[in-house]
Amino acid sequence: MGIDLRKPIGILFLAYGALLAVYGVVRPQPVLDLNINLIWGVVMAIFGAIMLALAWRKPNAIKR
């Protein structure tokens, strides 16, 4: 038995993404006219969600 590595990666990136996006909305800090926290937060959340979706759809693909 092992752990499906995509789950912790997915959870961490989803959490990071949500955290950055919310922080970006609540306290905007524009860099070169971009709300980079919001943008990058959304990108990371999408990546995390894809990882979780993969782990959830094909739970055994990662094992032998």
Add this chain to the structure above:
Amino acid sequence: MHVQLIDIVIIALYGAVVLGIGFALRGRMSNSGEFLLAGRSIPAWTAGLAFLSANLGAQEMIGMAASGAKYGILTSHFYWVGAIPAMVFVGVFMMPFYYGSRARSVPEYLKLRFDEKTRAFNALTFAVMTVFSSGISMYAMGALLSLLLGWNIHACIIISALVVLCYIALGGLTSAIYNEVLQFFLIVFGFAPVVYLGLREIGGWDGLRARVPESFVHSWTGMGSAATNPLGVEWFGLLMGLGFVLSFGYWCTDFLVVQRAMAADSMNAARRTPLIAAMPKMLFPFLVIVPGIIALGLTLHPQPGAAPLLPAAAGGGYDYNMALPMMMARYYPAGLLGLGLTALLASFMSGMAGNVTAFNTVWTYDLYQSYLVRGASDAHYLNVGRVTTVVGTLISVATAYAAMRFNNIMDMLQLVFSFVNAPLFATFLLGMFWRRTTGHAAFWGLVGGTVAAALHYELTGVAGGGSLVSKIAVLHVYRSDMAQNFWGAIWAWTICFVATIAVSLITRPKRDEELKGLVVGLTPAPSEGHLPWYLKPLILGVVVLACTAALNLLFW
């Protein structure tokens, strides 16, 4: 840089997940093979990303950005010449012997292929080298964080060492590998915004070209002669010294990286491990070198009203090591800064964990089990492995403190290690591809190559450079340290190669039965006929090399 609460939360979340992975795996560690070899159960893509990550220490990230600022896109040679071809070679041609022999480590392969003394030589030098380099990078990390954030250097060193210690002691190599994959993604996501924002501010690649010297955006144009490029080395020294001897010596024989492939769940997965690693590796110049070049651009031609980005260095030039940190400080607001610092910490931890796990296996199997306590139960060696994790980490921490106080001794040691490493690939190449190579030949070839490297250093100088030790005589003066290093490696490799062949011819070779699975011709070729093309190592290797060639042409 100013750290706020949200940044601390992001860093703490990372720490929690890393330790969580260790805890989740702790029940699985029932024997020494699980702990030290990950039970040979790691899927190819996991092993591949770990293979890459174990090499991505924080020094690599900071150092490559620094080289980007100092030499420009020429730094890409360390990837497209100095890494990718060797990664393809080890996957396609060498892994059948490493994995097929069922050796548990690279030194153990040497024992099976050659003899006890060759193994002892390699195991001892490797073990010493790994704990020392993890200590040195620990010190570099602590020094950087205390400089940037005003954090306490002792707290930085001890807390990060404790985290790595915990997750390895709990989950062994599997835990290190799983965390390395997580760290890989954090490194990519943590540094990518620097590239995007930097290029946006400076006006894209064309804007960058306008701000740096022309030689900084061409990787090959000035390589015809050592006098016409900032590396101070010509194309032959670069291709042979870096591209062949040093690169193959590291990627094909260093247990730190090879261990990740040996942990894979099948022969085919083991062979694909370095090839999967090579794909992101060839794009890494864009992530780590380009920010360095942008930093130089913003230093030579600052934005209107702004100061130069890089601080001036004491001895002239700029403090290039600040390139990546200064870029992060420039662009990252609170929040993203926490992610960037997490990426730095992740790269540091993945590098350190790589060293600690490789040290564990070599110490436990190749030194302790082979020379100190033979024939004990497996449970005994599992315990030794766990204790070694603690002891290895402690020695690393001690080394970090030694590095803080005695900089010269550390430089000396790294120099000596470079002598030992230079000839290694000749021994493996002959061992795997020439049946006649004997144990005595391998050992004396290595000794001869190491001595040759030391002698070369003693007999040559560098224009305008100092030296750590007094020279016997200076017969040749190189234009740069790098040129001296590359040519020293070429000499060491050649002497080792010739000496190994010569001694082989006058000593008795092993019988063919003893060499099954260890040498070409006596090892069945791995079957791959049933695999789809995208899983075949040879095809993947060709694709990777073609892409690398295209990148070289693009930045010619």
